[in-house]
Amino acid sequence: xxxxxxxxxxxxxxxxxxxxxxxxxxxxxxxxxxxxxxxxxxxxxxxxxxxxxxxxxxxxxxxxxxxxxxxxxxxxxxxxxxxxxxxxxxxxxxxxxxxxxxxxxxxxxxxxxxxxxxxxxxxxxxxxxxxxxxxxxxxxxxxxxxxxxxxxxxxxxxxxxxxxxxxxxxxxxxxxxxxxxxxxxxxxxxxxxxxxxxxxxxxxxxxxxxxxxxxxxxxxxxxxxxxxxxxxxxxxxxxxxxxxxxxxxxxxxxxxxxxxxxxxxxxxxxxxxxxxxxxxxxxxxxxxxxxxxxxxxxxxxxxxxxxxxxxxxxxxxxxxxxxxxxxxxxxxxxxxxxxxxxxxxxxxxxxxxxxxxxxxxxxxxxxxxxxxxxxxx
Amino acid sequence: xxxxxxxxxxxxxxxxxxxxxxxxxxxxxxxxxxxxxxxxxxxxxxxxxxxxxxxxxxxxxxxxxxxxxxxxxxxxxxxxxxxxxxxxxxxxxxxxxxxxxxxxxxxxxxxxxxxxxxxxxxxxxxxxxxxxxxxxxxxxxxxxxxxxxxxxxxxxxxxxxxxxxxxxxxxxxxxxxxxxxxxxxxxxxxxxxxxxxxxxxxxxxxxxxxxxxxxxxxxxxxxxxxxxxxxxxxxxxxxxxxxxxxxxxxxxxxxxxxxxxxxxxxxxxxxxxxxxxxxxxxxxxxxxxxxxxxxxxxxxxxxxxxxxxxxxxxxxxxxxxxxxxxxxxxxxxxxxxxxxxxxxxxxxxxxxxxxxxxxxxxxxxxxxxxxxxxxxxxxx
Numbered sequence: 001x002x003x004x005x006x007x008x009x010x011x012x013x014x015x016x017x018x019x020x021x022x023x024x025x026x027x028x029x030x031x032x033x034x035x036x037x038x039x040x041x042x043x044x045x046x047x048x049x050x051x052x053x054x055x056x057x058x059x060x061x062x063x064x065x066x067x068x069x070x071x072x073x074x075x076x077x078x079x080x081x082x083x084x085x086x087x088x089x090x091x092x093x094x095x096x097x098x099x100x101x102x103x104x105x106x107x108x109x110x111x112x113x114x115x116x117x118x119x120x121x122x123x124x125x126x127x128x129x130x131x132x133x134x135x136x137x138x139x140x141x142x143x144x145x146x147x148x149x150x151x152x153x154x155x156x157x158x159x160x161x162x163x164x165x166x167x168x169x170x171x172x173x174x175x176x177x178x179x180x181x182x183x184x185x186x187x188x189x190x191x192x193x194x195x196x197x198x199x200x201x202x203x204x205x206x207x208x209x210x211x212x213x214x215x216x217x218x219x220x221x222x223x224x225x226x227x228x229x230x231x232x233x234x235x236x237x238x239x240x241x242x243x244x245x246x247x248x249x250x251x252x253x254x255x256x257x258x259x260x261x262x263x264x265x266x267x268x269x270x271x272x273x274x275x276x277x278x279x280x281x282x283x284x285x286x287x288x289x290x291x292x293x294x295x296x297x298x299x300x301x302x303x304x305x306x307x308x309x310x311x312x313x314x315x316x317x318x319x320x321x322x323x324x325x326x327x328x329x330x331x332x333x334x335x336x337x338x339x340x341x342x343x344x345x346x347x348x349x350x351x352x353x354x355x356x357x358x359x360x361x362x363x364x365x366x367x368x369x370x371x372x373x374x375x376x377x
Numbered sequence: 378x379x380x381x382x383x384x385x386x387x388x389x390x391x392x393x394x395x396x397x398x399x400x401x402x403x404x405x406x407x408x409x410x411x412x413x414x415x416x417x418x419x420x421x422x423x424x425x426x427x428x429x430x431x432x433x434x435x436x437x438x439x440x441x442x443x444x445x446x447x448x449x450x451x452x453x454x455x456x457x458x459x460x461x462x463x464x465x466x467x468x469x470x471x472x473x474x475x476x477x478x479x480x481x482x483x484x485x486x487x488x489x490x491x492x493x494x495x496x497x498x499x500x501x502x503x504x505x506x507x508x509x510x511x512x513x514x515x516x517x518x519x520x521x522x523x524x525x526x527x528x529x530x531x532x533x534x535x536x537x538x539x540x541x542x543x544x545x546x547x548x549x550x551x552x553x554x555x556x557x558x559x560x561x562x563x564x565x566x567x568x569x570x571x572x573x574x575x576x577x578x579x580x581x582x583x584x585x586x587x588x589x590x591x592x593x594x595x596x597x598x599x600x601x602x603x604x605x606x607x608x609x610x611x612x613x614x615x616x617x618x619x620x621x622x623x624x625x626x627x628x629x630x631x632x633x634x635x636x637x638x639x640x641x642x643x644x645x646x647x648x649x650x651x652x653x654x655x656x657x658x659x660x661x662x663x664x665x666x667x668x669x670x671x672x673x674x675x676x677x678x679x680x681x682x683x684x685x686x687x688x689x690x691x692x693x694x695x696x697x698x699x700x701x702x703x704x705x706x707x708x709x710x711x712x713x714x715x716x717x718x719x720x721x722x723x724x725x726x727x728x729x730x731x732x733x734x735x736x737x738x739x740x741x742x743x744x745x746x747x748x749x750x751x752x753x754x755x756x757x
Contacts (some may be wrong), residue, residue, distance in 0.1 A: 001386070067378060263755070280752075284746075284751040288675075291692075371662075371667060
């Protein structure tokens with residue numbers, strides 16, 4: 001056991017923290033207010049190597065490792081949660097192409113993802129009737145000579161309209177059922193992007209539906225082998241869950257910091273409200289739960305970095321950190337009282353932004369299924 | 378970050394687990410039922426080096442680190458929470474302050490037999506009127522030449538009826554309030570000491586708890602632990618470490634609740650299938666397991682900081698707060714999963730629930746721990 005960061009991880013932490021606080025945080029309110037996709041931020045992240053943290057320099061990445069990635073994502077989320085989810089999905093797509101793609105696919109997409117020159121990465125699994133039950137997807141990819149023809153629709157796809165490459169899961173064979181993962185580029189005939197969803201939070205992140213109307217995708221864009229698609233998307237999600245846990249920790253930590261600072265300043269009944277036990281309790285509980293969530297997240301990231309199994313640990317990290325994070329943001333609003341409810345302070349945005357973290361990339365309910373299955377084995 | 382146990386940590390885990398499962402677990406129900414002090418288990422633990430895990434070998438201990446201590450505590454508590462607290466008090470509340478604040482002579486005379494388990498220690502801080510407000514000590518020690526004369530009453534003292542040595546807290550200068558508190562190493566055979574009646578408790582029933590009545594007790598000056606007025610610092614510093622031990626105890630109890638519930642859920646059939654196949658049950662199991670892992674990481678972190686002699690007040694408070702509340706929730710869920718069987722003594726679920734409750738109270742209530750954490754946050 002050792003509970004300290006390496007020097008490299010320390011460096012990532014201080015670099016990203018300073019970027020998040022000085023550059024991203026001041027724009028977060030405006031991005032939220034205008035529901036503007038933060039392309040300027042994405043370019044900035046690309047310059048610092050933060051969009052390709054999980055693959056090597058030979059493909060344009062910075063290969064910082066899962067732990068440094070978790071730290072970076074947390075810090076970015078503390079500044080601007082919408083930027084963080086754009087970063088998270090792009091890194092997840094890059095990592096998945098690195099792990100399962102062939103040399104040609106890696107060379108073709110990874111440098112462009114890391115530099116943002118082709119845009120962001122997107123991951124298209126969810127469908128109107130395939131959410132938690134991801135295996136029931138209906139989009140098909142039927143073999144037709146040297147290509148597959150994709151038909152169907154995807155919903156709630158993060159980065160969809162800004163993606164240079166989208167990983168699309170589709171059924172390649174009905175009996176026995178096989179699923180493939182495809183790399184789809186914008187501009188492919190029959191591929192269209194729907195209008196952006198209006199959301200409770202993460203308003204700067206782009207969330208769209210995708211429609212595939214007899215969309216031809218060349219066979220060389222199949223990721224991995226035929227029938228390997230479901231395994232690929234599940235593997236991506238295991239890693240993604242560490243990312244979302246990190247995002248939640250960043251948002252919640254920022255809310256707790258705001259609440260702590262506010263509690264020291266705000267006076268009622270002739271004293272700082274920080275002197276009341278009611279307020280101290282909320283701060284102490286948030287801090288304790290966030291530390292616990294942080295340790296679970298570090299553990300999952302560390303296991304992943306060591307190349308060991310981490311499915312259960314990633315689920316524990318995600319369900320714990322996102323639920324603790326939601327509670328912490330809720331309490332932060334309460335500590336700020338009326339000021340917590342108005343947009344002059346960031347905590348109402350924190351509360352809206354963090355709400356989705358118990359939902360996407362596997363709901364809390366799916367995480368509990370994963371955990372209990374591993375216990376009952 | 379490294380989340381692997383070291384070779385030594387793995388070894389003590391195996392050793393403590395095997396001892397706990399073979400020797401302690403089979404006796405846990407009987408110990409709870411009779412409230413009998415498990416002298417034979419304490420003797421056995423002494424032989425295994427578990428009564429002074431983190432004390433250097435030259436002072437009679439096992440010379441391991443505090444993570445080893447957490448690991449061993451968890452395993453013993455998994456089997457029997459009463460046995461675990463006897464061990465915890467001796468390790469954290471007696472050996473640790475002697476190691477940290479004792480003179481060389483005091484260590485030789487008192488620490489060696491305590492850490493090796495030949496003798497047993499207790500910690501006399503709590504009084505009838507001084508619980509969470511530990512600074513409001515009423516027991517007095519008045520200097521008289523080469524000794525102090527002590528008068529007062531200590532309350533709820535774990536191990537007191539069996540103890541040979543007590544780390545005793547007294548007021549030597551009432552004017553100075555908590556800065557007037559002084560700690561002593563008290564030989565329990567000294568004239569003037571009466572052990573009160575054994576408390577009849579809700580849980581950890583085999584751990585002996587009683588009051589200590591001190592009437593004109595003469596304590597030699599050389600038995601003073603630290604200087605006059607250092608007592609509060611000694612107590613708080615000691616409790617920072619003690620909380621890591623209680624966190625570990627709570628983790629062991631929570632794990633017992635989970636493991637028993639898990640086994641029951643796989644066997645018990647209702648509506649034509651094992652109840653483990655219902656999400657209602659799966660949810661409870663998943664939450665217990667996740668919270669236990671979180672608690673364990675918090676406890677390991679605090680122990681790791683303590684080993685490095687880094688500040689760990691906030692971290693040990695977090696570990697104990699979270700682990701003890703996790704244990705209580707796990708105790709509640711463990712009974713719920715067992716249904717009616719959880720409420721009867723044929724199954725251990727109800728014992729885990731009763732044993733868990735104390736971990737939210739002793740060595741700093743959840744309320745005191747939240748104060749500790751909040752004041753650390755507000756200072757930053």
